[in-house]
Amino acid sequence: MECYHGSAKRQRVSKVEPSALTRLANIDVLGHLAAFLEAGELCQVRATCKALGSSDESAFDGLSMAEEAARRVFESASDDEKAMLPRHNGEGWIELYHHLLMLRARLTFDQLVGRNIEYQEGDEAAVRATGTSSAICGNHIMRAGKHWATFVANRLYLSVGVIRPLPGWDQRALEEFTPNHLRFLEDLRRERTSRWEGDVHFCQFYLDGQCWYSNWEGFVDQRSFVDQRSDWEGINDFDRRINTLGMLLDLDSGTLSVYQNGKRVGILKDGLAGVYCWITCFDVPHGSLSIERGYHMTE
Structure with missing residues (x-):
């Protein structure tokens, strides 16, 4: 039954x-x-x-x-x-x-590349490093329009900027990683897709005022690095003592600019096109940095 x-x-x-x-x-x-x-x-x-x-x-x-x-x-x-x-x-x-x-959504560093980097107190928008490593906002891909970010750092010798999307690189278990080093050149080239436009694949700004960029092609300097220096107007007005800066990636005009105290200091690089993510790179131990979407302008 x-x-x-x-x-x-x-x-x-x-x-x-x-x-x-x-x-x-x-x-x-x-x-x-x-x-x-x-x-x-x-x-x-x-x-x-x-x-x-x-x-x-x-x-x-x-x-x-x-x-x-x-x-x-x-x-x-x-x-x-x-x-x-x-x-x-x-x-x-x-x-x-x-x-x-x-x-x-709020900006977060979804990819930590290199073994010497970690989140601060579980906050994915803030990282600290004890060696050569990088953090990428891999889920936040920028393809058109204007994109603002605010960075707060505690070291001069770390950099912030933009890079092509590198899906899966946080799973490679790399000992260390900076995308301007010769050892990664061939692997980076293999990541190219039809969504990459132009020849600026990576652009980083150091908090001492220097800006470097790369097309990941033939140029290699005596340091085994594959980037070139950008002689940008405004470097003499950049204040190294200020640890908060804003960045604007304007894909309508193809420029990356840096801001301090609510005002533009200068255009770091032009010729940017296609898709990018925000990135921070640590070249020295014991540095920390946080990222936030947007920037407060005073002018």
């Missing part, structure tokens, strides 16, 4: 499930739900539910319901946000939605 009732119960459930899924798999409902989901969670929805993950040529121009939900959320973003996130060729809407969420 118990088996009979169990069988009947299973039959009733099997009859209810398809209609329940049909009601849940409604693009308007999913569109509202997507606004509360991370991009990774939306990917899980697509992977675990056939009704939401399969493409429907007639309904959504070949997009899955999950992709269509991500597209709708992205299209509801502000004009300024969408201008900073032009869609790349072949880029999925869920991926683009992820970058929208990152644009709205």
